[in-house]
Structure formats: C-alpha cells, structure tokens
Amino acid sequence: MIHAPAIPPAQLRLSVAPMMDWTDSHCRVFHRLLAPHARLYTEMVHANAVIHGDRERLLAMDPVEHPVALQLGGSEPELLAQAARIGADTGFDEINLNCGCPSDRVQAGRFGACLMREPTLVAASVAAMVEACCSEAGDVPVTVKCRLGVDDDHDYDRFCAFIDEVADAGCRMFVVHARNAWLQGLSPKENREVPPLRYDWAYRLKRERPDLQVIVNGGINDANEATTHLGHVDGAMLGRAAYHDPYLLHRLDAQWFGGVQRPRAELLRALRPYVEAQLERGVFLKHITRHLLGLFANQRGGRAFRQVLSEGAHKPGADWGLVERALAVTESFQSDVAPASP
Structure with a gap:
C-alpha cells in the first residue's frame, strides 16, 4: 500500500478553508499576501469538471499562492484518480477529497458529506488518488476533509472507524469539520451553524492516532480560539471568519510565525x-x-x-x-x- 507523504508541520498550523464561490485565485492571492505561511485551498471542483471542463478557469492558480491545495468532489475512484493526477501535474501542493459538503446538489451526485457513510468507497478513492499522485506526479499528498458524521450518527467509534479505513488506504492528513452534517432539513448555511461543535472528537482522534495529521475546522471566530486548538491538534482551519475579517489571518500569521504585524x-x-x-x-x-x-x-x-x-x-x-x-x-x-x- 502506498501512503501519501506527510505535509510539513509548519504548513498545517494555519489554513483557510475551501469555500464555494469565495476562495478563487484572486481571493487566495490576497490571503497569501496577508498570511505568508498559511495553507490555502481552492473551491471544491468536481472530478468530472477537472477532466472535461475548462481547466484554465477551474484550476487557475497564481505562483504566489503556494502552498495551495486543490479540493476535489466525486465518488468514482477512477475519475478522482485522473482528476488528482491532473491537479498534481498542474502544480497543486495537495489534493483534498471533500467528504463534508451537505448540499442537496452534492448529495444527488453521491459525494460530499454522504460519503461519511461509505468509508470503503472513500478508501478506494483515496487509494486510487494516492497511487496516481505518488507514482506519476511526484509525491503530492492526498488528504480528506470530513465531518464527524451525518444526521443522527453520534458514535465516536463509527467516526474513528471511518478515519482508520481511509488512513489504511494511504491518507495521512484529515481536516475535521467538528460538526455532524444534516442531510435533510438544514441548508448548507445552517449546517455550518446549527449542529453542535464537538472539538473534543478531533482532539481525541489526535491523541489516539498521533501518527495522523489532524486539522480542526468549524466555528473558529477569533485569534484566541484558533490558538487554543494548537494545543490539541496540528492546525486550525478558518473559514467564514477569515473571509469576513481577513486581517485576522494576518494577525495569526504574525503571532504564530514571528512576523511583524503591518497596517x-x-x-x-x-x-x-x-x-x-x-x-x-x-x-x-x-x-x-x-x-x-x-x-x-x-x-x-x-x-x-x-x-x-x-x-x-x-x-x-x-x-x-x-x-x-x-x-x-x-x-x-x-x-x-x-x-x-x-
């Protein structure tokens, strides 16, 4: 079994979440200027779009963005592997599989958060992506962004079993959005706010699986909250807070990496x-x-x-x-x- 390479720890401490309609290349260039050490993510792009769509637009990336990850959506291992290879060849520093988006469109396509209930399929997808990226494109890490579960799944052991099966397939880094995803009855916006946060699950995962790289995401609104997470996991991923108050990224970058805070x-x-x-x-x-x-x-x-x-x-x-x-x-x-x- 091929395993994806580990990401340098310093690159994991601070990251900006992939956000649809927001984290395009213009946004990432701005965020890179504010936070020279942050890891940046694209909007989610479906594997089919990468393979058959307008790559120049969908995979637009300025050289200053590095390190930057391409987030993919999909559930067909062969197509995900092909798209991951294209992303690696384009120059992305990481390929991330979305297992957390709860939108109706995503569910209809059998990808995103509903994949939390199909760990074997996710593992097969990750294995195919790792093989494509590590054997043909120069050891580009393949990672997963997931939730704690879906709907009424409130069993830590089930969550951990998902992580273990995917890790066994070659994934070494997991971004954990520390909420469940409700597939019925809540909008994507409500899914970012209503299900309760359980950071302790991500903390416990890191304690019990110290060889895995664990990033916590969800509900991180200020510098103190973000800094607290660093005492328990490998990094903090900011989403809406980084977009609506981008200077927060600059403050954190200066604080965590010893830089000078600029006006x-x-x-x-x-x-x-x-x-x-x-x-x-x-x-x-x-x-x-x-x-x-x-x-x-x-x-x-x-x-x-x-x-x-x-x-x-x-x-x-x-x-x-x-x-x-x-x-x-x-x-x-x-x-x-x-x-x-x-």
Missing part, C-alpha cells in the same frame, strides 16, 4: 501590482475587490470602505484609483478619532 492599508497597497496586472488581462475590478470588503471589519470607516468598493467596482473603467479612494475615505474616518486626554 491594513500597507497590506492592501502591496496588492496593487497584482490588481493592475489582472486589469491589463481584462479582468473586471469587481471580481477582485469583492474579496477585499472585510479588510476593515470592525474598524472606523470600515462601512465606508465597503460602500465605495461595492458601488464603484462594477462600473466600466474601474481601476486601482477606486481602491485608493476607498482607502482615503476610510483613513479620513480614522483621523477623526479624538486624541486621548493627557
């Missing part, structure tokens, strides 16, 4: 060469600035920053000047703060 405006201006290069290629500004809206979350002027970008980025000819106007408005709010009394 928001300075970080944003460092993105200018990328933005202008994309505009030259014909990309509309709105496709990039939608990922920047939360940079000043919870800061004076943050609402004005979002408003200027949201109202102007879709207009013909919108360019970097709009970003500077948004910064100027935001900085004017911040300069109005009264000085402290002596």
